[in-house]
Amino acid sequence: MRQTVFLFLVILTTGRLQAQPLTRSLWDKTATSESMQARPSALRPTAPQNSFKLVHRVQGDPEIISITPQGTLTDNTYNSSSAFYQTPFGMAMETTMDGTIGAYVKDAEGNYYIKNPISKIRTDTWIKGKLKGDTIYFETPQCLMMSENKGDRQAYYVYNMMLNENQTNFIPDTLQRSVKFIIEGDRLRQVSPGIMGLTTQAGAWTGFGDYDIVICPQNDVATGTPDGVEFRPYVLSYDNSYGTRSGVKCSVGLKDNKFYLRDLCNEMGANCINGHVDGNTVNIDMPQYLGPDMEHGYHLYAFGAVSEIEAGEDGRPQEHTYLGNHLSFSYDSSDASFSSDSVLVLNMGKRDFYYLYGYRRPQLRPYAPKAGKPTRAEFSDYMAYTKQNGYGGVKFVLPEFSTDNDYLVQDSLYYNVFFDGKLYTFAQPLYQSLSEPMTDVPATFTDGYDFVSKGLVRTVYYYSDLTTIGVQVVYKYNGTTMKSDITTLNLKEVTAIKSTRRGKRVVSTSYYDLSGQQVRPDNHGLLIRRQSFDDNSTVITKVLKP
Secondary structure, eight states, rough: OOOOEEEEEEOOOOOOOOOOOOOOOSSSTTTGGGGHHHHHHHHSSSOOOOOOEEEOOOOOOOOBOSOOOEEEEEEEEEEEEEEEEEEETSSSSEEEEEEEEEEEEETTTTTTEEEEEEETTTOOOOOEEEEEEEEEEEEEEEEEEEETTTTTTEEEEEEEEEOOSSSEEEEEOOOOEEEEEOOOOTEEEEOOOSEEEEEEEEEEEEEEEEEEEEOOOOOOBBBBBOTOOOOOEEEEEEEEEEEEEEEEEEEEETTTTEEEESOOOOGGGOOEEEEEETTTTTEEEEEEEEEEETTTTEEEEEEEEEEEEEEEEEESSEEEEEEESSSEEEEEETTTTOOOOSEEEEEEESSSSSEEEEEEEEEEEEOOOOOBBBBBEEEEEEEOOOTSSSSSEEEEOOOSBBBOOOOOOOEEEEEEETTTEOOOOBBBTTTOSSSSBBEEEEOOOOOSSEEEEEEEEEEEOSSSSOOOOEEEEEEEEEEEEEOOOEEEEEEHHHHHOOETTTTTEEEEEEEOOTSEEEEOTOEEEEEEEEEEETOOOOOOOEEEEE
């Protein structure tokens, strides 16, 4: 894919209310979400940022406990902590972690073992501690993992760490090498004052570490698929961050005034969200445990969410979303549909708002695929054509529903592109990856170069100085072809817009999530934005993107 600069389409507003970002926030709705968001720190880790490509231990590497030790296993524990992690900009960020999955083992000799002690890095390895009285002493350093970068193997260790004199970095505590936990019933709680940090072999801090660690058995029970309930295929539609509606196929079951919602995502397995049908209302008490999500390393919960409008720092109204303990659907028995004005959240953990999926204004309708006229595409971004580059590009969002609000089978969806009002056929030599000419572009098609597909967003590059570009969505299903209205973008009007800061022009913009990984510009939530300007200056800011 080309390295390009896309400018936001500020004049192409659709008038729709866009879904607001769902970000980590406080359980206590009296506090603002900002107080729980990760914050920049003055800490500067001494070890360079590393992607930590984990590799298996080989002969000659330090000893690592990678096999579950013998003893009494408490598996899939519910862990919480305060955590640090390093960003690509060389600073440490701090956040809270809640609901991460771990485990501990007690063996016959009084030893304890903790799995995945660094919450931000899942290694599936263990550290060993010795019980003395009611305190477990984890002597450090202990090798936790091996990583490889461009053929260079590196060992990483757990150290008990303290702040240096300038309070700019953590260093190994040479006087107190033990990370200490006490046993409180069936839970383990860290009581040593430092952090359990991840370092290089030389003790250089990588920026990762945890303190105030609490490890508890997971006692919540998920609702599995009940016997004797017939599930029907449904589509849950919801407001997405593009100002349109998205959909996900799922299953709904009804029996004896009980409501069951299943198959929203792979992470919830065969577990269900359950509620009670009372006349024309379905009441769902929250939170509901949906099981361990081993892919992301969190315990998954279903919540309703409550939104409130408050003034932001700039005085503008800003929506804050908080976890709630209830969600209700209105039930229409005439078409077996369900609708809500709230937000259904599948959350990682049960104390902090840290969502995996958020469904704003969810509506459930029986799923029966049929032919229908697709709603039109919406332009979301562009890059102007220049002679110097020799190309330009546009981004647009494809629909998931017909004008009759029926879910479209995505494999049956195509789009046409109109250059200066004429239907265009893509072909060589301009579009080198195509083996044959293509007019109807499959919605799922991507070559990673001229055609890029990410989520609902499609990027198409062009190679001449155009005035307008149009996009028409084509739906071919069961022998019927139906087309949307054409959406047209006037490039000469749009390209007059410049993104500036105090007279300086933005030449590149990149985004990173809070773990420091670069993400695409259409990601939503709390992100770190890095802007470079034409005077060689750089500005790094935190942004909330819808």
